[in-house]
Amino acid sequence: DVKVTQSSRYLVKRTGEKVFLECVQDMDHENMFWYRQDPGLGLRLIYFSYDVKMKEKGDIPEGYSVSREKKERFSLILESASTNQTSMYLCASSLLSREAFFGQGTRLTVV
């Protein structure tokens, strides 16, 4: 079975902190994605990566950056957390043109 693991289920951070969300997949997938999910807005793509060290902006990249140093790991970084970044963050991975598999999600609260 494909496994996508996110480092934390729940996280509480203070405004202005630098926040790292980690995602690891064990199926050698090329593509990895970071989404945020908010009520009424569905899943919005923040960043995605199709290979090591490659990254592409999604629809809402402002305030975020990503890192993919190894194929299995894709990190989302909030450079200076703000309250409007309180959300559920979902990581996913996929092979090219195949369905994506999701992690369990990280519910981040910025206070």
Next chain:
Amino acid sequence: ELKVEQNPLFLSMQEGKNYTIYCNYSTTSDRLYWYRQDPGKSLESLFVLLSNGAVKQEGRLMASLDTKARLSTLHITAAVHDLSATYFCAVESYDKLIFGTGTRLQVFP
């Protein structure tokens, strides 16, 4: 910019009834996916539709894709309570995977 729209956003239906969820998208793509999300859980893949005219069925759910109309449908037959969840369609374009806003389905006795 690729936009994906689902309707309805919320659907309350009685057990035993049929209904269809619609997914429209704005640019050319021949890869569309349907996912299910239960409350408090992550997303689970339901269907992968990879060509025009593709139809997939699993139990009481059937998904189809019309790439010319840029439309996919998820048809529910004789709904049961276990189908209560949020359903998302997602469209792939240039390696991006863009999701619709989701349809929250509630099935009541």
